[in-house]
Amino acid sequence: MNAQMAPQPGVPVERAADWWRGGVIYQIYPRSFQDSNGDGIGDLAGITQRLDYVASLGVDAIWISPFFKSPMKDFGYDVSDYRDVDPMFGTLADFDALLARAHALGLKVMIDLVLSHTSDQHPWFSESRASRDNPKSDWYVWADPKPDGTPPNNWLAIFGGSAWQWDARRQQYYLHNFLAAQPDLNFHEPQVQDALLDVARFWLDRGVDGFRLDTINFYFHDKDLRDNPPLPQDARNDSIAPQVNPYNHQDHLHSKSQPENLAFLERLRALTDAYDARACLGEIGDAHRGLEIMGQYTEGETRMHMCYAFEFLEGRRATAEGIAQVFRDLEAAAPDGWACWAFSNHDVQRHASRWGLSDDALRCYTMLIMCLRGSVCLYQGEELGLAEADVAFEDLQDPYGIEFWPEFKGRDGCRTPMVWQTQAENAGFGSGKSWLPVSPTHAEAAVDRQEQDPGAMLHHYRRAIALRGAHPALQAGHQDDLRADQNLLSFQRSDVSETLFCAFNLGDEPAVATLPDGSWQVVSQGMRGAVSPKGQHAMLGAWQYLIVKRAEG
Template identity: 65%
Template structure:
């Protein structure tokens, strides 16, 4: 696409398209295989874009498809500006963008800026010696006098975050796999090179980025040790409980104040294109606070998400209130992007052991919260976590911590399109991960023909959100609970909507606020007044009302 035309086209659109948007995450390896090699690809996405548009979402987010040795399935990039042949070509990516835009969908791509593959030419050169042009592009450090690593930093994938390199006789930092060395953001040339990567994709017509591990970009220049974290403050939101990563308070290996300077530069690059970004904040103790810092004002990132609703335990009414009150306290000037599932966590239908009614309630809830929303492929089908046998595992994380932690393959199995077709219509050949037998009966084809299927509930909930600007853009008043019911109002101009959710199997009742209200949301199972005039909420039922 012509550069000037790309800028002109995108700046002509609403720059605030992202505010309140519903974003559909695609894990390309598992979405649709178009060439029969058992791996999903970009032309497979093109084939399925009309289905995605039929959901009523605003944008797609595509997980990495760049050149990569695939040690971490694309999150180890060896060329930021080309497509890995297993996914297709740059021309195929252009087809994704053009088709999506014709269908009214924005396109966001997953940029992994904190680290590269050890096969990236930048690292290949950097590790040659201590004097080459890219010697300082990665985080290198001499050992302590006794030969041990420079500090106590740990890798999310287990063990020390430092790896010895015999060529330079130094350690390099890797917050993830050994094959994923961390870039040195204290080197201005590194920042410039990464900003050029963003420009490359903006010129090809993308509408924004999902920024992987956004709070990991900058490390403490002094390489100070992280302090120990008391057991009572540990949680497994970011890493499984069996991982010693949870034993530290990560004050110095991430979350550095200098990161804000780079984010401002990135926002300046995106601004002429009307592009937006959503950052992944990986921090078990300060996630919401960092989200607030990174989205404050109008010169940083538009959106970020933390892991509060990606956690293991099902959110109770009290927990939902606690999270939203914390957002008000530390991120009132920012903008959250909420998700219950993604490619890194167990699917929430299984993680929270939800009944179909509970799944519908949580879908309605997330569509009524202040912020934007990400939904993960197959979530709209109510897919449970797949049980992947050890011999079929691909994820190095699961292989490392098996059997206490089975990794991320269970949420990454192929999308199920057809019930009675080989591999559920995903591929004509053996898929890279097996299709879960329990998924077949939940296929898109079977649900399209079933009016009461959860797929249609997602469409109705997304449409309800879109049809009520107060839900997309409005303010959220003080959130409250009554027993297991969480309730609040959303307001924008003259539109005020009362929202209540029974977050349990126990029937309850709720009073509407003072004033004249019209009950709405019948398509979402919203409660109606009984003969005595009270509103009774059955298990997992919602109540939605519009102020007259």
């Protein structure tokens, strides 16, 4: 982790091989971060231009969402060439420049590998669909129709409708767990695995520090193509798909999360371990078995380093008891696993809006996530306290939102351009008409305005990240005695060097925190008024927190 202060620009920071354990990762959605050439779309050169700002936050790494060549049906998550940059984002030389600058600033660089599927315009798919007997005929998941011509089973796509698309060339269906333009690769074919490992090797050789692996549990499907069973209505939730989507009506036992995946993950980890200080972060898309799968995927030292959890990306707010239950479930399912927590990302409504949070509540949750055991992903703009942007239907770009409007408005509201300067054109994002409109409300909270206000949310995030970096116990220490008492959540974090007690009032009414026996020194406390422990008790006002360290001696 970083020292208490952010690294100075231009001064490289060396980190241990396990930098990822307890690290803070800043997610960048390249289309919306910084437009350097005025075409209205963010690009790699724009990211490089803003890396000094990212480093000033004190984070350890950046995760860059896909920038590979793509027809952009799903904004880069439909890859047509894994080894090149899409021209709208720049060139491989631009990526190399970004990587060099990030490393000079002490930032690790993780890229978003989408291995479960490609674009239907990828050369592999063009060859595969041409006939049933060509060298790549089995590289994708093909199946004959039922005798009545309908799809081979009942599997559904996350973006709506059947997960099967008829192809007239082969007179077969192909599987797509997402858009029909995103055919699923057949991981049961060894050549597919080898080709994808070669893709990972290409970027490791180029110098990336790791991968965020998109939909890691979708790699394999059930070879027998068995139907998924129905899911009881009271078991459905919105962590993977909105409630209006019939995808939530199934228990996806056979369309994903297959046991054969473990062997491939071990091959990927072995490749990564051949390079120094690299890390794999797997995204698990499963509303019911996420923690169980995390336990399997991070078990031991031969699979993923960590997995990206959805438990705090749901629509319902993370309550004290809810958080405690997540960690109880995690302990049961993955006692040796390592989670990476997030409240917001490019696929869900920003948590300020999703949970209806006040400014004080946002600050409390920010400090909380920095104290929980695991690593952390922050999404661009959340450090400004941004709420979900309001995007009119006529401005929508996301096919997901267009399909389910107006009950579900899609993901564009969290993908609008980053705001840098309140008074500048497009809030400093770029000189051309932006691909999504800049939110006027966001512009009022732009970076330049918050930099000038010591009490702004931006500086609170910096302090919270610095606190984590200053305390080894918060980075990788044990987490014990986690308790929920109505709105009060408390726990201890400890390692050989220190013990911290952390208490968070996640509600609007005062709460009393009881400190463990011993002498404690205040490390950090809620900003809206000081908290003064009286004996072994501390009164926490609404959305206040208290972090104390056991005194030595």
